[in-house]
Amino acid sequence: MTAAFLTQISETLASIEAEGMMKRERLITSPQGGRITVEHAGQQRENVVNLCANNYLGLADHPALIAVAKDSYDAHGFGMASVRFICGTQDIHRQLEQRLAAFLGKEDSILFAACFDANAAVFEPLLGPEDAIISDALNHASIIDGIRLCKARRYRYSNSDMDDLEAKLKEARNSGARHIMIATDGVFSMDGYLANLPDVTNLAQKYAALVMVDDCHATGFMGPQGRGMAAHYGVDVDILTGTFGKALGGAIGGYIAGPQAVIDLLRQRARPYLFSNSLPPAMVIAALAALDLVEAGDDLRWQLFENTKYWRDGLASLGFDLLDGEHPIVPVMLGDARLSQQMATKLFDHGVYVAGFFFPVVPKGAARIRTQMNAALTKTDLDFALDGFAKAGRAVGAIS
Structure with a gap:
């Protein structure tokens, strides 16, 4: 490593420090x-x-989750030492995916190491250069990075501005986009603002667009039985992403839930899924228990x-x-x-x-x-x- 490179890095750090x-x-x-x-x-x-x-x-130190995690080691071991499609899928991984899908009202779900990985995975396998993604300006960094990995045309609308969203939908449709996906956080985490999903889904229906929602800051406590923002508003969205690292026990792990065909294709093409180790058994077992606590919570x-x-x-x-x-x-x-x-x-x-x-x-x-x-x-x-x-x-x- 060159001295010039390290000097540049040190200067950047000094600038960050100087700016407070x-x-x-x-x-x-x-x-x-x-x-x-x-x-x-x-x-x-x-x-x-x-x-x-x-x-x-308050589930991060819940005795029931700690107990089932401890018990999991005897039955399922410590780690999977593999990606899912090679030899990293246990029965409990599929149990969690099916249990989660039922909880969210979707046909199936697929697990990731984190929701950051889920958002990095969801766009590129599903959309190509003929398609368009329209993203809320305040979306999480993981959605932004996931969209960058995709070859679809990109549009951005001002936060929760439905007039701007409709203008971008018209622009994408008039440009000949084959498929259009609207991507939004369910809750914008820096501000605590709720996404306007009723109007988003109405516009999606009007322009034959799909809706993808990152529900990390809603699943578990927003909506009936904590089923998230779509349930909170009584609307349906096409694809949900989320995490086990917040209300659902507070450990780690992410997911995508949606139609069976979408999940099946993601199993074949989603790079963070194909090239990352499976979730540890203890986390999977505890997530199953967390869903029980949440549903009755x-x-x-x-x-x-x-x-x-x-x-x-x-x-x-x-x-x-x-x-x-x-x-x-x-x-x-x-x-x-x-x-x-x-x-x-x-x-x-x-x-x-x-x-x-x-x-x-x-x-x-x-x-x-x-x-x-x-x-x-x-x-x-x-x-x-x-x-x-x-x-x-x-x-x-x-x-x-």
Whole structure:
């Protein structure tokens, strides 16, 4: 490796540091949960309130999931040491795919190492140069990268702007596109905004387009029995992608669910599926158990949204600038990247674990603390965290 190359890399890192945009990781030395133990900069804090995990239903340390994962090792081993089509498919992999498809109301599903891989896989095998993809401007990076891998013509519409979406649909149809796919997040994770799926699906029907939805921040807690955004609105979409790494247990793994023919072709052509190891048996077994908990989890969903309302009302009463919404993602807008990091540091001093979000995760000038509610948090936890926000916010000048 040349000195010139390393110098360039070092200069890039120095620039990131100078702009106040360096991301630093902190060590969690306990199980993931509503209260955690965190080590950072030589300081260890116990019983910290965790407000930045995607652990919406609080299942990441659920005893039932831990128990079935432990038991799985005797029956199914530790790892698969192979991709699926060679010798990496156990009975439990197909059980999970079929169970998940039934839960989501689809004919079949296919598992991936992560939803990032699922979104990287879904477009290229299904669409070619004769086709078109129309993507929401705020879609997750994995959708953007997946579209880049596909040879279909690309269009982008302004976030949830149905007039712009229709204009792009007309443009794609008039250009002679064979098939058109609309791609959108079900929930836009930086803002907590819900996609307008009723209007998206109406326009798709009008222009004979397909609809693909990434439902990572909805499956498990939005809609009846947590079946996601399409169920929340009572509409149907063609293809769903999602993750087991958030509400469905919080481990790892992604999926695509849809019509049988689509899933069958993805098994033959989806490169992240063909060239990546199968999910570990323990994760598969635990995901099956998580689906049982989620399907019967109305009490968890009720608690999650009770917490969300209490938390949002509390932050607003303190004078913080919040984005509107109903989702358990509640962004606290600060604007400046340095301020978001200072706020996160002060909150940690007060026993509250959050992360500052800034460019390139969000646009420059739109830095924030993205707080996320989960069902494991108690009113005592939330009051403790609100007190921390009040003290930290005043210390850094975010509120008066």
